Amino acid sequence: MQAYIDILFRTIFAILLLLLAAKVLGKQTISNMTFHDFVTGITLGSITANLAFNDKLQWSHVALSLIVITITSILLSVIALKSRKMRSWISGSPTTLIEGGKILEENMRRVRYTMDSLDQALRGKGIFNIEEVNYAVLEDNGTVSVLKKDEYQYVTKKDMKLRPNAQAFPVELIMDGVLIEKNLENNGLTKKWLENELRRRGKRISDVFYAVKGTQQQLVFDFYKDGIQKPIDKE
CATH class of the missing domain: 3.30.240.20 (bsu07140 like domains)
Structure with a gap:
């Protein structure tokens, strides 16, 4: 029983360490990976897996190894930023x-x-x-x-000499049925305004699964009841 408990805690600790390392290394590590990111990701994964299941390894040794790898990866990233020649070797080239x-x-x-x-x-x-x-x-x-x-190539509005429409970054108002009050406040919107917009559509906030104010300031709603009798489900 003690062995199972030990694996449980070691696994949780490994995941937390890996999350911390990924947070420090930044989004590039989890995006489309270069050679450098691939090697770093594989190494981090191997070490954390060993920490979770190899009870012969000491926690402190694995933690130290993760710290060394993280620091080394950061240093390689800095070197790649400073030197074009080294960047080609570290990250590859097109x-x-x-x-x-x-x-x-x-x-x-x-x-x-x-x-x-x-x-x-x-x-x-x-x-x-x-x-x-x-x-x-x-x-x-x-x-x-x-x-x-x-x-x-596709024809653009510029090619056709058409005046472009003003665009804005989309603002999510409701996600997973939860009202995002901070987004309303930051964009000068109110809950009452949203309720009025929904009332015009014969709906309430509780009916909405997802709502967003789009790039053209248009409101897009997805409701829990979509009226689709037989949804397509390809397996």
Whole structure:
């Protein structure tokens, strides 16, 4: 019984340590990872897993190891910021896969990137015909950035000389059925105003699952009762 309790506490301690390390390292560690972020993440995960289940390891030793890794990762990040040459070695560098509409086979062979992977990445961006692509770059976080040929690019309001509409950052008013009073207050809105808007729609705050004031100042509501009799559920 004591062994189970020990594993329980060690696991909780490991998770808390990992959360603390991730908080210190910042959002980059949990975003699309570079070489440096990948190595750091794998190492942190291995150490915390050992802390949780390997009762032969002392807590203090594992905690010290996590601290050393965190500090080392921060130092590598600082070095990468200061030196372009070191940044290329620590985090990797982009590789051009398509230039001027031509596939660079040598570059793809150098980074061991296959045509299947390239086709898949392009489809993920809604491009099914490779002749639409002017440039494609494999970024250091593993994603592919694409610049379409001019004739395949989307027309913008600027191209059509249309006056753009003013936009604002969306403001969430209700989330998971809970009124976010701080967001109302920070944006000069009131609960009474929101209740009036809902009353016009024949609803109350208790009927709302999610509400947001959008980029065009429009109100968008999602209600608990959607009126969908047979929702699509693909498994």
